[in-house]
Amino acid sequence: MDLEAVAAISRLKYRYLRCLDTKSWDEFADTLVPEATSTYGEYLQFESRDALVAFMRNTLGPHVITEHHCDHPEIDVHGNKATGVWYLADTVLIPEHSMILRGAAFYHDEYVLCDDGQWRIAHTGYERTYEAVVSLRDLPSFRMTSNRWASVLAEGPWSMAENPRAS
Known part of the structure; x- marks a missing residue:
């Protein structure tokens, strides 16, 4: 097993997720090959x-x-290509619609070692094992006490200043 490649691919997947959650779109794009x-x-x-x-x-x-x-990565390296299966647990908070989505899935990825020596994702995707949605209106104790994007949303429909659940 090529442990260096497995470590690099694991780091790539973690960066893909971090950039997705922090909305770092240029860096997110760099985790993927153009095609x-x-x-x-x-x-x-x-x-x-x-x-x-x-x-x-x-x-x-x-x-x-x-x-x-x-x-729980299962990564198989075959020269300059690799495949991976990952267990995903995710939460999506959509304040505008007063809802939280929770789910789990298994990612199935394909990776390629690019000319610059970096691994990138050639294909990614998942199949859900479950997905559940909860209305925040059903959770009277729910309070948003921090939001990285609150200043961007300050004039939106769900600003922390205007929403009684935000404080």
Whole structure:
């Protein structure tokens, strides 16, 4: 087993998740090859890095807070290509709609070692094992006490200053 490659691919996946959650879109794009494909569940499919990044930027902008955790990697390296299966647990907080989504899935990824010596994702995607949605209106004790993007949302429909649940 090529432990250096496994470590580099693990670091790549963690960076993909960090950049997704911090909305660092340029760095997120750099985790993918230009022709990367992706499939999230049954209905979301993308045929290029640009299409995926544009979708994530628009869908998971500052109005949505995400938390993605991947662990239990099963990575197989075959020269300059590799495959990986990861367990995903995620939380998506959508204040504008007063909802929280929780879920789990298994990512199935393909990686390539690029000319610059960096591993990048050639294909990523997951199949959900479950997904559940809870209305924040059903949780009277819910309070948002911190939000990295609060200043961006200060004039939006769910600003911390205007929302009684935010304090």
